[in-house]
Amino acid sequence: MMNKMLDFIPSLPVADWVETFMDLLTDNFASMFSFIQKWGKNSMESFTDLLLLIPPILFILIVAIIAFFATKKKFGLAVFTIVGLTFIYNQDLWKELMNTVTLVVFSSIIAIIIGIPIGILMSKSNVAENIIKPILDFMQTMPGFVYLIPAVAFFGIGVVPGVFASVIFALPPTVRFTNLGIRQVPKELVEAADSYGSTGWQKLYKLELPLAKSTIMAGINQTVLLSLSMVVIASMIGAPGLGRDVLSALQRAQVGNGFVAGISLVIFAIIIDRLTQSLNKKKY
Amino acid sequence: MxxxxxxxxxxxxxxxxxxxxxxxxxxxxxxxxxxxxxxxxxxxxxxxxxxxxxxxxxxxxxxxxxxxxxxxxxxxxxxxxxxxxxxxxxxxxxxxxxxxxxxxxxMSMVFQNFGLFPHRTILQNTEYGLEIKGVPKEERRLKAEKALDNAGLLPYKDQYPSQLSGGMQQRVGLARALANDxxxxxxxxxxxxxxxxxxxxxxxxxxxxxxxxxxxxxxxxxxxxxxxxxxxxxxxxxxxxxxxxxxxxxxxxxxxxxxxxxxxxxxDRSKVLTVENAMIRPVSINVEADGPKVALQLMREEKVSVILAVDKQRNFKGYITANDALEASKRGERHLHGILRNDMQTVPPDTLIQDVLGPMSDSPTPIAVVENGKLLGVLIRGVVIETLSSSNGNGGVDDE
Incomplete structure (x- = not known):
C-alpha cells in the first residue's frame, strides 16, 4: 500500500526537540525572563492604574476631542467615541477596557520598536529579506494559541506572557510594510539622494522613512488591530481585560455577557482603527 | 584642460x-x-x-x-x-x-523626472545637497534662496514639488544642483x-x-x-x-x-551647418589692375551676371554687374572704380545657414562670405538649398 511505503522513515521526535530547546531556554535565561516578567508586570499595572486615575467622563471627552481633530473636524468618529465608550462604562466594563488598552498599547509599541528596524534591515538587504520573509509567514500562519505555550513557559501566567504572545502575533505587518514602503521609494529619488553624497543614514532619515511613512503607518494600523485580536486569546493565560469577560462568558455559556464584552471589544477596535488611520495623512 | x-x-x-x-x-x-x-x-x-x-x-x-x-x-x-x-x-x-x-x-546630477523629494518644499529640496554636507542652516538657506532667485522661483520656495509644473520642477532640479556649486x-x-x-x-x-x-x-x-x-x-x-x-x-x-x-x-541642417559649408568659390576680379573688358570676359566665361571685386590682397571691395561693365566698356572707361557697387551683404564664415536664409531671399545679389576683410566665398541660393537638402552627408560643396 502507498501508506506503507512511507513507513520506512521512523517517526521524527520533532516535538521532543522543540521541548528540549524550550527547556534549554527556560533553564539558561530564567533570571532574564523573571526580570522581564517582574518589570513588565509592574510597569503595565501602573500604566493601567494611571489610566484608571483619569475620571471616565474626562477620558471619554479627551478621546472624542482627539477623534474630532484627527478626522479633520468631522463629528462622526467623535460622536461614535462618546456613545461607544459611555456604553462600555455603562456596562461596568471600564476597568476591563483600561486593562485592554494597556495590553494593546504595550504590545503594539513593542512590536513597532522591534518591527521597524527589522523592516529597514529587510529593505536594505536581499539576503535578510530572503531569511526573514519565511519567518514572518511562519509567525502569521501559526495559530495564535500556539504562542501561549512558550509564553507560559517563559513568563508563567498573567499579563506579560499575554503581551509576549501578542507581540509575536502582531509583529509581521509592521515588518512587511516597512520593508515594502522603503523598497517602493522611486529609484530616481534614491539616486538623487546618492548623487548628492548622502550617507546611508541620511538617505534613510531624509528620504526613505518620510516617503515610506504612510505605508509603515498602514502596517502599524494592522499591528494594533492584530494585537487587539490577541486580547481574547491572551486572556486564556490570565491576561486581564475585556477578553477575560468574553472567555468566562464562553466557559459558562452566557450569551448575553459574551455579546456585551464582544461588542465592547468591537467598539474599542473601531475607535483605535480610525484613529491610527487618520494619523496617516499626506501633507504634500 | x-x-x-x-x-x-x-x-x-x-x-x-x-x-x-x-x-x-x-x-x-x-x-x-x-x-x-x-x-x-x-x-x-x-x-x-x-x-x-x-x-x-x-x-x-x-x-x-x-x-x-x-x-x-x-x-x-x-x-x-x-x-x-x-x-x-x-x-x-x-x-x-x-x-x-x-x-x-x-558634481551634481539633474534627473529626467526631476528627482525632487515630494515631501520637501522647494526650498528644502534646493538646500538638500548643502544640508547633507553639514552647511549651517542660515548659510545653506541663503545659498538655496539665491539659487532659486536666479531661476526665478523664489516666490514658490514654500510649495511642494507636486504644486509646480514640469518646467518649473526641472528648474528646481537645476537650482538644487547649482546651489551646491x-x-x-x-x-x-x-x-x-x-x-x-x-x-x-x-x-x-x-x-x-x-x-x-x-x-x-x-x-x-x-x-x-x-x-x-x-x-x-x-x-x-x-x-x-x-x-x-x-x-x-x-x-x-x-x-x-x-x-x-x-x-x-x-x-534641421540650417541650425547646425555654417555658411562655410554652403559657399562656393567666387568669381572675382582685381579692381586695382583690371578694367571693364576683363570683367565682361570673365563673366561670359563663368556665365554669371555679377562679379566680385577684390584688391591684390583679396580684400573684399564690392561687386560689378554685367550691365554696368558693358556700359563702362562702351564709354571706353579703363578702370572699374566708377562702376564698383558696395551694397552687397557680407557674413563671417561661422554664421549659421538659418541666419542667412532671410537676408538671402530679400537680396537681389548673392551674399559674400568675408573673414577679416578677405573674401572667402559667395553664397548662391541654389547651392545653399542644395546643401540643406543633401542627405548624403557631404553637405559642403566648397571642396569640389
Missing part, C-alpha cells in the same frame, strides 16, 4: 561577469558575449575626455547605454572595468567616504520629459547659464536636435558603444557610419 577622462570603461550586467569581461578583453562582439555567457553589456569599452567648461552631449536611443554611462561618472553604477578620472583623480578606485566627498563637492553637472535626459516649447526655453536657459558659469556639463539626450543645439561636442552611442565623437558639424558632414547617417537625415 581635461576635466573628465574615461578610459576603457566597460559595464557588464547579469551573471558570469568575469567570463564576459575576458571576452571583452579579447575584443569579442556583444552578441557573441551574450550568446556565450548570457551577460549583457551596458557600456562597451568607452573612451572619451570632457574638457573644462564644455557641454559634452552623450546621445543615443533608449537601450544604447547612455544613462548607464553617465551613472558610471559619479559611480551610481560601478564600472566592471576601466578607469574614470576627474581632475586627474581616479574615482573608480575610491572608497565610499572619498566617493561621497567627490559627489558632495564636485559643483564643477561638473551631470544631466540625465534633463529636458526629455518637458513639452517641446518648454524644452527649448530650458535649452536656452542652460546655454545662458553656461555663458555665465562655465561649468563642465555632461548632458544625456535621445534627441539629436537637442544635442546639436546645446552640445559643444557630441558622443553618439549605440548598443553600449560610442560610435562617433565630434562637434555637431563634424557628425553631420562626416558621419562615421550608416547608423549615424540615418540619424542625421531628419535634422
Amino acid at each position: 581635461e576635466k573628465i577622462k574615461v578610459e576603457h570603461v566597460t559595464k557588464i550586467f547579469g551573471k558570469h561577469i568575469n567570463a564576459a569581461m575576458k571576452l571583452v578583453e579579447q575584443k569579442k562582439s556583444k552578441t557573441e558575449i551574450l550568446k556565450e555567457t548570457g551577460a549583457t553589456i551596458g557600456v562597451y569599452d568607452a573612451n572619451f575626455t570632457v574638457n573644462e567648461g564644455e557641454i559634452f552631449v552623450i546621445m543615443g536611443l533608449s537601450g544604447s547605454g547612455k544613462s548607464t554611462l553617465i551613472r558610471l561618472l559619479n559611480r551610481l553604477i560601478d564600472p566592471t572595468n576601466g578607469n574614470i578620472y576627474i581632475d586627474g583623480q581616479n574615482i573608480s578606485k575610491l572608497n565610499k567616504k572619498e566617493l561621497r566627498k567627490i559627489r558632495r563637492d564636485k 559643483p564643477d561638473i553637472l551631470l544631466m540625465d535626459e534633463a529636458f526629455s520629459a518637458l513639452d517641446p516649447l518648454i524644452r527649448k526655453e530650458m535649452q536656452d536657459e542652460l546655454l545662458d547659464l553656461q555663458q555665465r558659469m562655465k561649468k563642465t556639463i555632461v548632458f544625456i539626450t535621445h534627441d539629436l536636435n537637442e544635442a546639436l543645439r546645446i552640445g559643444d561636442r557630441i558622443a553618439l552611442m549605440k548598443d553600449g558603444e560610442i560610435i562617433q565623437i565630434g562637434t555637431g558639424e563634424e557628425i553631420l558632414t562626416n558621419p562615421a557610419n550608416d547608423y549615424v547617417r540615418s540619424f542625421t537625415e531628419d535634422v
Whole structure:
C-alpha cells in the first residue's frame, strides 16, 4: 500500500526537540525572563492604574476631542467615541477596557520598536529579506494559541506572557510594510539622494522613512488591530481585560455577557482603527 | 584642460561577469558575449575626455547605454572595468567616504523626472545637497534662496514639488544642483520629459547659464536636435558603444557610419551647418589692375551676371554687374572704380545657414562670405538649398 511505503522513515521526535530547546531556554535565561516578567508586570499595572486615575467622563471627552481633530473636524468618529465608550462604562466594563488598552498599547509599541528596524534591515538587504520573509509567514500562519505555550513557559501566567504572545502575533505587518514602503521609494529619488553624497543614514532619515511613512503607518494600523485580536486569546493565560469577560462568558455559556464584552471589544477596535488611520495623512 | 577622462570603461550586467569581461578583453562582439555567457553589456569599452567648461552631449536611443554611462561618472553604477578620472583623480578606485566627498563637492546630477523629494518644499529640496554636507542652516538657506532667485522661483520656495509644473520642477532640479556649486553637472535626459516649447526655453536657459558659469556639463539626450543645439561636442552611442565623437558639424558632414547617417537625415541642417559649408568659390576680379573688358570676359566665361571685386590682397571691395561693365566698356572707361557697387551683404564664415536664409531671399545679389576683410566665398541660393537638402552627408560643396 502507498501508506506503507512511507513507513520506512521512523517517526521524527520533532516535538521532543522543540521541548528540549524550550527547556534549554527556560533553564539558561530564567533570571532574564523573571526580570522581564517582574518589570513588565509592574510597569503595565501602573500604566493601567494611571489610566484608571483619569475620571471616565474626562477620558471619554479627551478621546472624542482627539477623534474630532484627527478626522479633520468631522463629528462622526467623535460622536461614535462618546456613545461607544459611555456604553462600555455603562456596562461596568471600564476597568476591563483600561486593562485592554494597556495590553494593546504595550504590545503594539513593542512590536513597532522591534518591527521597524527589522523592516529597514529587510529593505536594505536581499539576503535578510530572503531569511526573514519565511519567518514572518511562519509567525502569521501559526495559530495564535500556539504562542501561549512558550509564553507560559517563559513568563508563567498573567499579563506579560499575554503581551509576549501578542507581540509575536502582531509583529509581521509592521515588518512587511516597512520593508515594502522603503523598497517602493522611486529609484530616481534614491539616486538623487546618492548623487548628492548622502550617507546611508541620511538617505534613510531624509528620504526613505518620510516617503515610506504612510505605508509603515498602514502596517502599524494592522499591528494594533492584530494585537487587539490577541486580547481574547491572551486572556486564556490570565491576561486581564475585556477578553477575560468574553472567555468566562464562553466557559459558562452566557450569551448575553459574551455579546456585551464582544461588542465592547468591537467598539474599542473601531475607535483605535480610525484613529491610527487618520494619523496617516499626506501633507504634500 | 581635461576635466573628465574615461578610459576603457566597460559595464557588464547579469551573471558570469568575469567570463564576459575576458571576452571583452579579447575584443569579442556583444552578441557573441551574450550568446556565450548570457551577460549583457551596458557600456562597451568607452573612451572619451570632457574638457573644462564644455557641454559634452552623450546621445543615443533608449537601450544604447547612455544613462548607464553617465551613472558610471559619479559611480551610481560601478564600472566592471576601466578607469574614470576627474581632475586627474581616479574615482573608480575610491572608497565610499572619498566617493561621497567627490559627489558632495564636485558634481551634481539633474534627473529626467526631476528627482525632487515630494515631501520637501522647494526650498528644502534646493538646500538638500548643502544640508547633507553639514552647511549651517542660515548659510545653506541663503545659498538655496539665491539659487532659486536666479531661476526665478523664489516666490514658490514654500510649495511642494507636486504644486509646480514640469518646467518649473526641472528648474528646481537645476537650482538644487547649482546651489551646491559643483564643477561638473551631470544631466540625465534633463529636458526629455518637458513639452517641446518648454524644452527649448530650458535649452536656452542652460546655454545662458553656461555663458555665465562655465561649468563642465555632461548632458544625456535621445534627441539629436537637442544635442546639436546645446552640445559643444557630441558622443553618439549605440548598443553600449560610442560610435562617433565630434562637434555637431563634424557628425553631420562626416558621419562615421550608416547608423549615424540615418540619424542625421531628419535634422534641421540650417541650425547646425555654417555658411562655410554652403559657399562656393567666387568669381572675382582685381579692381586695382583690371578694367571693364576683363570683367565682361570673365563673366561670359563663368556665365554669371555679377562679379566680385577684390584688391591684390583679396580684400573684399564690392561687386560689378554685367550691365554696368558693358556700359563702362562702351564709354571706353579703363578702370572699374566708377562702376564698383558696395551694397552687397557680407557674413563671417561661422554664421549659421538659418541666419542667412532671410537676408538671402530679400537680396537681389548673392551674399559674400568675408573673414577679416578677405573674401572667402559667395553664397548662391541654389547651392545653399542644395546643401540643406543633401542627405548624403557631404553637405559642403566648397571642396569640389
